[in-house]
Each structure stands twice: as C-alpha cells, then as structure tokens.
Amino acid sequence: MxxxxxxxxxxxxxxxxxxxxxxxxxxxxxxxxxxxxxxxxxxxxxxxxxxxxxxxxxxxxxxxxxxxxxxxxxxxxxxxxxxxxxxxxxxxxxxxxxxxxxxxxxxxxPWFIYPDVIPALKAWQHIGIELGVVSNFDSRLH
Structure with missing residues (x-):
C-alpha cells in the first residue's frame, strides 16, 4: 500500500x-x-x-x-x-x-493530549506525511 x-x-x-x-x-x-x-x-x-x-x-x-x-x-x-x-x-x-x-x-x-498522539505524529512526520487538523470544534481551537 x-x-x-x-x-x-x-x-x-x-x-x-x-x-x-x-x-x-x-x-x-x-x-x-x-x-x-x-x-x-x-x-x-x-x-x-x-x-x-x-x-x-x-x-x-x-x-x-x-x-x-x-x-x-x-x-x-x-x-x-x-x-x-x-x-x-x-x-x-x-x-x-x-x-x-x-x-x-x-x-x-482542561485538556490533555492522548499518550499515543505525539509518537504517531512524529512517526508520520519522519516519513514525510503532511499533517493537518480538521475539526468541528469552535473558534476557541487554534
């Protein structure tokens, strides 16, 4: 794949x-x-x-x-x-x-980052995958 x-x-x-x-x-x-x-x-x-x-x-x-x-x-x-x-x-x-x-x-x-997030993001970034966030949260997210 x-x-x-x-x-x-x-x-x-x-x-x-x-x-x-x-x-x-x-x-x-x-x-x-x-x-x-x-x-x-x-x-x-x-x-x-x-x-x-x-x-x-x-x-x-x-x-x-x-x-x-x-x-x-x-x-x-x-x-x-x-x-x-x-x-x-x-x-x-x-x-x-x-x-x-x-x-x-x-x-x-009030927020915490899930423990598997940082390693996954680093791994994807390391192999050249671009990352983005698409969210239905409100405008306080930035």
Whole structure:
C-alpha cells in the first residue's frame, strides 16, 4: 500500500480530550460560584443537553459574528445542563459563571493530549506525511 501524502485528524476526541470529564470541570467552576453539584450528575445532564442541541452550524453568518454565535450555542447547552440537575436558579449570575466556564475551555488547562498522539505524529512526520487538523470544534481551537 502506498503511503498517504497527507493525514487530516480531528482535534477533540482524537488528538486531545478533557481531563477528567466535562462534568468535573463544570462542577469545579460552579463551586467557585457557590453552586455545589456532583460531577456525575452534570456529566449525564451534559450528554442530554448536547444531544438535544441544534447543530452548531451558522449559515449566512458573517465570519466575525461566528464566535458570538458559538458562545450563545454553548450557553444554551450549559444552562440546560444545570437546569436538568435542578441548580440553575442557585447561580446569582449565570452569565458571569458561563463567561468563566467558556473562557476556561479556551485555555490548555482542561485538556490533555492522548499518550499515543505525539509518537504517531512524529512517526508520520519522519516519513514525510503532511499533517493537518480538521475539526468541528469552535473558534476557541487554534
């Protein structure tokens, strides 16, 4: 078999993932805002909220408006997640909380690189395969 000229990989879930779980991150940041909720409950609620969300597709949206649309899309998921576990009304300011949460996922802190990624990328690069990332994550990925 001939080697490929290029390999495109997805980002989240292929190259890196959330340290712990989404529920653990949501729970830890909620705790900073005075709301205590088990990570396991948030994990279950997040899966439901994410699955029921409209696709994060914004046709006919100007490029400079997309980050705001993504923010609003994630806000709906986060608010539904906390609503499902019955604690949304415990936040004194959910918008401040969500600003912190959304910004947190724009940093390297909540993510980890899967252990097989670096060796695989180096091996492919060593034999001259070009590499690229194609992702359906939002504009915080760069």
């Amino acid at each position: 001939e080697k490929p000229r290029v390999i495109f990989l997805d980002a989240v879930g292929t190259l890196f993932g959330v340290q712990g779980s989404v529920g653990e991150v949501y729970s830890a940041i909620a705790n900073q805002f005075g709301v205590t909720v088990p990570a396991s409950a948030l994990d279950k609620a997040f899966v439901k909220a994410f699955a029921s969300a409209e696709p994060a597709v914004f046709p006919e949206t100007d490029a400079e408006e997309i980050p705001q649309r993504e923010f609003e899309w994630w806000w709906v998921i986060a608010s539904r997640t906390f609503e499902q576990v019955g604690v949304l009304d415990q936040f004194t300011d959910f918008i401040d909380f969500f600003d912190e949460l959304y910004g947190h996922f724009a940093t390297a802190q």
